[in-house]
Amino acid sequence: MKLKRPTSHQVAERAGVSRSTVSFILNEVPGMKFSEDTRLRVLEAAQELGYVPDAAARTLVSGRTQTLGLIVYDDFHLKIDAFIPQVLHSLIEVSREYGFSVIVEALNDVQDDDAYLKLVQAKQIDGLVVLNPRSDDDRLNALVEEGFPLVLIGKIQHPEAVSVSHRSFAEQAVNHLIRLGHQHIAHISYAPLAYLSANDRSSAYQRALKKAGLPFAEALVRYGNYSADSGYEAMTSLLDEGLEITAVFAGNDTIALGAMAAVHERGLRIPQDIAIVGYDDIPLARFAVPPLTTVRTPPLEQGRQAATMLIDWVQGKKPEQKQVRLPTELIIRQSCGAKR
Amino acid sequence: MKLKRPTSHQVAERAGVSRSTVSFILNEVPGMKFSEDTRLRVLEAAQELGYVPDAAARTLVSGRTQTLGLIVYDDFHLKIDAFIPQVLHSLIEVSREYGFSVIVEALNDVQDDDAYLKLVQAKQIDGLVVLNPRSDDDRLNALVEEGFPLVLIGKIQHPEAVSVSHRSFAEQAVNHLIRLGHQHIAHISYAPLAYLSANDRSSAYQRALKKAGLPFAEALVRYGNYSADSGYEAMTSLLDEGLEITAVFAGNDTIALGAMAAVHERGLRIPQDIAIVGYDDIPLARFAVPPLTTVRTPPLEQGRQAATMLIDWVQGKKPEQKQVRLPTELIIRQSCGAKR
DNA sequence: TTGAAAGCGCTAACAA
DNA sequence: TTGTTAGCGCTTTCAA
Numbered sequence: 001m002k003l004k005r006p007t008s009h010q011v012a013e014r015a016g017v018s019r020s021t022v023s024f025i026l027n028e029v030p031g032m033k034f035s036e037d038t039r040l041r042v043l044e045a046a047q048e049l050g051y052v053p054d055a056a057a058r059t060l061v062s063g064r065t066q067t068l069g070l071i072v073y074d075d076f077h078l079k080i081d082a083f084i085p086q087v088l089h090s091l092i093e094v095s096r097e098y099g100f101s102v103i104v105e106a107l108n109d110v111q112d113d114d115a116y117l118k119l120v121q122a123k124q125i126d127g128l129v130v131l132n133p134r135s136d137d138d139r140l141n142a143l144v145e146e147g148f149p150l151v152l153i154g155k156i157q158h159p160e161a162v163s164v165s166h167r168s169f170a171e172q173a174v175n176h177l178i179r180l181g182h183q184h185i186a187h188i189s190y191a192p193l194a195y196l197s198a199n200d201r202s203s204a205y206q207r208a209l210k211k212a213g214l215p216f217a218e219a220l221v222r223y224g225n226y227s228a229d230s231g232y233e234a235m236t237s238l239l240d241e242g243l244e245i246t247a248v249f250a251g252n253d254t255i256a257l258g259a260m261a262a263v264h265e266r267g268l269r270i271p272q273d274i275a276i277v278g279y280d281d282i283p284l285a286r287f288a289v290p291p292l293t294t295v296r297t298p299p300l301e302q303g304r305q306a307a308t309m310l311i312d313w314v315q316g317k318k319p320e321q322k323q324v325r326l327p328t329e330l331i332i333r334q335s336c337g338a339k340r
Numbered sequence: 341m342k343l344k345r346p347t348s349h350q351v352a353e354r355a356g357v358s359r360s361t362v363s364f365i366l367n368e369v370p371g372m373k374f375s376e377d378t379r380l381r382v383l384e385a386a387q388e389l390g391y392v393p394d395a396a397a398r399t400l401v402s403g404r405t406q407t408l409g410l411i412v413y414d415d416f417h418l419k420i421d422a423f424i425p426q427v428l429h430s431l432i433e434v435s436r437e438y439g440f441s442v443i444v445e446a447l448n449d450v451q452d453d454d455a456y457l458k459l460v461q462a463k464q465i466d467g468l469v470v471l472n473p474r475s476d477d478d479r480l481n482a483l484v485e486e487g488f489p490l491v492l493i494g495k496i497q498h499p500e501a502v503s504v505s506h507r508s509f510a511e512q513a514v515n516h517l518i519r520l521g522h523q524h525i526a527h528i529s530y531a532p533l534a535y536l537s538a539n540d541r542s543s544a545y546q547r548a549l550k551k552a553g554l555p556f557a558e559a560l561v562r563y564g565n566y567s568a569d570s571g572y573e574a575m576t577s578l579l580d581e582g583l584e585i586t587a588v589f590a591g592n593d594t595i596a597l598g599a600m601a602a603v604h605e606r607g608l609r610i611p612q613d614i615a616i617v618g619y620d621d622i623p624l625a626r627f628a629v630p631p632l633t634t635v636r637t638p639p640l641e642q643g644r645q646a647a648t649m650l651i652d653w654v655q656g657k658k659p660e661q662k663q664v665r666l667p668t669e670l671i672i673r674q675s676c677g678a679k680r
Numbered sequence: 681t682t683g684a685a686a687g688c689g690c691t692a693a694c695a696a
Numbered sequence: 697t698t699g700t701t702a703g704c705g706c707t708t709t710c711a712a
Contacts, residue, residue: 005461005463007689007690008689008690008691009689009690017698017699018698018699018700019689019690019691019699019700020690020691020692020698020699020700020701021697021698021699023690023691023692024691024692024698027691029691029692032697033697034697034698035697038697038698050461052458052461052462053462053689053690054400054462054463054688054689054690055399055462055463055464056396056397056399056400056405056463056688056689056690057396057400057688057689057690057691057704058689058690058691059395059396059690059704060394060396060397060400060688060689060690060691060704060705060706061689061690061691061692061703061704062690062691062692062704063704065396067443067464075429075432075433078425078428078429078432079425079426079428079429079430079623079640080425080623081425082422084425085418085419085420085421085424085425086419088418088419088444089415089418089419089446090419092415092418092444092445092446093415093446093448096445096448096455101443101445101459101464102443102444102445103407103441103442103443103444104428104432104442104443104444105432105436105441105442106429106432106433108433108436115436118392119441121345121390121392122392122393122394122395123345123394123395123396124395124407124441227623228623228624228627229623232627254624257624257627258627260627260629261626261627261628261629261631264629283419283420283567283568283569284568284594284597284624286601287568287572287597287598287600287601288601288629289600289601289604289628289629291601300419347704347705347706348705348706348707349705349706357682357683358682358683358684359683359684359705359706359707360682360683360684360685360706360707360708360709361681361682361683363706363707363708364682364707364708367707369707369708372681373681374681374682375681378681378682393705393706394704394705394706396704396705396706397688397704397705397706397707398705398706398707399688399706400687400688400689400690400704400705400706400707401687401688401705401706401707401708402688402706402707403688681712682711682712683710683711683712684709684710684711684712685708685709685710685711686707686708686709686710687706687707687708688705688706688707689704690703690704691702691703691704692701692702692703693700693701693702693703694699694700694701694702695698695699695700695701696697696698696699696700
């Protein structure tokens with residue numbers, strides 16, 4: 001039933017040349033000259049036969065897979081986070097430009113899951129993009145030390161790690177709230193602090209408070225887990241405790257959306273009763289009710305950048321700049337009550 | 341810099357056996373008996389060396405890649421649609437259970453892009469899951485006829501195509517609106533009609549109207565393109581034209597969310613002025629303002645089902661049931677104005 | 681119960 | 697400019 005694919009042997013036969021000639025011509029190996037006639041005959045034969053080189057055979061001999069891996073921590077995130085698909089999108093886009101495929105791997109147990117190591121060890125991929133890495137992942141550090149082509153979107157502590165991140169704007173987001181007169185600002189983190197970028201945002205929150213001379217109260221902090229549900233829960237618990245809160249800095253937009261729903265449910269108004277600021281500017285942020293003030297991070301650009309650096313690296317040009325940081329922007333909409 | 345991975349040869353040497361013995365023992369080839377001593381020596385040697393079989397070599401000789409492809413039409417959708425990540429999630433989950441990897445491919449030109457054919461032809465994948473296929477994609481039909489392992493999530497017309505879909509509930513959704521007394525129901529499709537599932541929902545809308553004796557007006561129909569933006573635009577244009585509308589059936593939730601924002605922007609109330617029903621029950625639907633009445637489709641189950649069928653097929657058990665349909669459910673929240 | 685050897689389809693060093 | 701040939705690392709048939 002399944003069609004037998006033609007081999008380079010058959011192309012060679014049809015063109016009346018040897019297999020190496022076929023290989024040289026089809027791969028346009030530099031420094032190899034062939035008569036225009038031969039070239040055409042080979043190209044034509046390949047065309048007619050519908051010849052596509054066998055990836056496995058090519059990989060076996062060349063040692064290159066032309067495949068990249070994208071690692072997402074915690075498979076749960078994959079299905080609910082709006083940031084990930086955007087990164088994946090641009091990663092795929094760049095990869096195809098360079099003739100690479102993308103394998104997506106989602107870990108289900110952050111500590112033990114060595115799925116991505118398997119990919120590396122079985123030589124299924126040439127390089128790895130790790131999305132929002134956890135700092136407590138030692139295997140990642142090991143890979144970095146080994147010199148395996150690996151680009152992080154986000155950061156870990158390892159000084160040799162190559163990463164693409166964005167300028168943290170969490171402090172500005174909180175400052176914005178402070179400038180609007182808020183004194184009681186709660187914070188809902190979007191993930192456990194082992195995720196450095198969640199950690200970054202949380203400590204920026206504390207820093208902003210401190211700089212403004214505002215007290216930091218652990219009671220005003222909650223930890224979500226990527227989902228709108230967790231944002232809703234966190235906000236509900238904040239509200240339930242009857243704490244004096246006039247504003248919330250959410251760790252990401254999905255969390256913010258869940259929190260907003262909890263506020264609405266209480267019959268409270270946004271931003272009059274509770275002002276909210278999110279982070280990421282996911283596509284739905286501007287359609288929130290009211291439109292969500294947030295920090296625009298560049299997921300597409302991060303994906304592009306990471307892919308480009310990784311492919312360069314795989315192809316032998318190890319990135320000279322280890323840490324790329326992309327610009328970030330505060331997007332002021334109505335959920336924080338600024339007049340604009 | 342990069343570590344040289346051990347080969348089966350080295351494992352064999354260390355264990356003092358031949359390479360074939362190593363292969364037999366590590367792969368637990370049925371019908372092969374070895375002394376417990378040999379077995380242990382081989383296992384230990386492999387363990388100590390950190391031996392992981394080279395995927396390419398294995399593929400070359402076995403003809404199997406242990407890799408599945410997921411095809412998404414129009415890479416644009418990938419970054420904005422909330423349905424896709426869920427399918428991807430469960431696809432990855434099932435795949436890993438069976439030791440498969442997943443390559444994600446997003447087409448950027450629906451007509452010409454043969455990226456997934458390349459995957460097939462280069463023998464990079466054993467099977468293919470195609471998400472929300474377009475009926476006008478002839479290459480898909482060709483693949484189906486060829487007998488290549490291929491499972492659709494959604495449907496095409498080809499009678500031999502294996503597909504996983506859900507029971508269409510669009511008619512019930514519209515009926516729900518009709519039952520609530522709405523006579524002027526607009527419809528915003530979430531994609532061009534070449535996408536059969538969008539088409540299904542649109543024609544169900546017409547059917548429901550007809551059955552209820554309500555007139556169908558082309559003027560009340562708009563075509564979005566997956567994004568909340570397009571839903572917003574569509575709703576805005578509907579509102580701009582001053583048409584008499586009391587309810588909207590949106591082709592999916594993302595569209596609905598965009599449409600809702602447009603309604604709010606006009607100062608109109610949901611559901612009092614405009615009732616809205618969506619489709620998909622994405623995670624954010626229940627956090628919409630007001631919470632969105634929608635149709636719950638089972639993305640996770642569809643992904644699981646498709647993956648399971650495909651892997652079975654790849655492993656030789658061609659699915660006996662060509663068309664699997666999963667149950668669907670109307671989720672009544674507040675956006676339609678039902679009392680509950 | 682174990683080993684020898686063929687060969688999967690390709691690339692690339694070496695010959696001619 | 698073109699062809700011959702030796703592997704890449706593995707699985708698997710066949711023989712011992």
